[in-house]
Amino acid sequence: MSRPFKRTYTRKGEDAGADKEARPERADRPFEKFDKANIVRRGAASKAAAAEKVNTNDVAAPAQTGKIRLNKFIANSGVCSRREADELITMGLISVNGKTITELGYKVNPTDEVRHESKVLRAEKPVYILMNKPKGFLTTTADPQERNTVMHIIGAKVKERIYPVGRLDRNTTGLLLLTNDGDLADKLMHPSYNVKKIYKVELDKPLTKNDAQAILDGVKLEEGRAMVDDLAIVSEDRKTIGLEIHIGWNRVVRRIFESLEYQVVKLDRSVYAGLNKKDLSRGDWRFLTKEELILLKHFK
Incomplete structure (x- = not known):
């Protein structure tokens, strides 16, 4: 995976013989390079670059060849979520081929007639x-x-x-x-899939070198130590930060900085799972x- 920006600081012991002092920040680096970063797997970048935009709503769903769980079939029809589908099943409101089904985990064929009360359900x-x-x-x-x-x-x-x-x-x-x-x-x-996210963070005051290193080392939050993948100072006043992270805890980016007594003034996600918003x-x-x-x- 190509790196979207060069790290401003290094973790302790990362480079043999490296100076213990934090590396100087790259204040001359424009943030838009970071904001346009596109994290993709090897070989996928060149294919995506030539992509012609299409409405994937018009792309046919792959043919279903095996049985699927009834709650998934119901959810795929657009009626409700899987959890809500389980409730409909236990309430006796779902029938398959004319037979009322109340068994959770029941599986159906794609060709079966599934009804919610009197309405026939079809996958969206x-x-x-x-x-x-x-x-x-x-x-x-x-x-x-x-x-x-x-x-x-x-x-x-x-x-x-x-x-x-x-x-x-x-x-x-x-x-x-x-x-x-x-x-x-x-x-x-x-x-378990460790989906990568990149955020642009604007703080109420300059981020110190010690606090930047503390974030790279992992600050302790309620769920445990919040480990980030990369951090970069992207403005001369040291108030704008680029942060790459994969954990998905609630408000985790804001809480990381709040734990070090910074207030996040603005927070923007620019990359998610290899997708970017450069044309949006x-x-x-x-x-x-x-x-x-x-x-x-x-x-x-």
């Missing part, structure tokens, strides 16, 4: 959307207080039941993936390209 086409989330929007499908969510940005332009993959807090901006592909969403959110204005969204989808499908 898979949809994959990339959004440059603006500030002030919740990363959820609905809000009891009727505040703006990212679904208000999509509006009625997508008929399928999509939802955000992971979360960005209300005041965080940047790259967000939305889909109705539950398997892909589960994989990207699972800690704030508040805009688009469907993934075929090449981007292949990259995600083969993500390991």
Whole structure:
């Protein structure tokens, strides 16, 4: 994996014979190079570079050849989530080929007739959307207080039941993936896949060399030691930081800096799982390209 920026500091003992003093920051390095970083697997970058943008909503779903769990079939139809599907099953509201099913874990063939009460359910086409989330929007499908969510940005332009993959807090901006592909969403959110994220962080005061090294060494939070993958000072006043991280703890980037008595003034995610937002204005969204989808499908 090519590195999106050169590390400003090194972990202790990383380079044999290295000076113990922290390396001087690269204040002359423009941040937009970092912001346009695209973390991809070897060989994928050249393919993605020539990608022609297409609406992947028009790409047919792969043929299903084996049985799948009933709750997955229901979720794929756009009725509800898998957890909610389990509730419908236990309530006796789902039938398969005319027979009411209440067994969790029941599997169906793609050709079976599945009904929710009297409505026949059919699997939706898979949809994959990339959004440059603006500030002030919740990363959820609905809000009891009727505040703006990212679904208000999509509006009625997508008929399928999509939802955000992971979360960005209300005041965080940047790259967000939305889909109705539950398997892909589960994989990207699972800690074992170590999905890389890159953030641009603007602080209320300059980051000291000691604190920068402390972050690289891993600051201790409630869940344990928060390890980051890379850090770079990207402004002359040392208030703008580039941070590469893979852990997905709640508000982890803000909490890392808050633990060292810094306030995060602005937080923007520029890279997620090899995808970037270089062609997306704030508040805009688009469907993934075929090449981007292949990259995600083969993500390991």
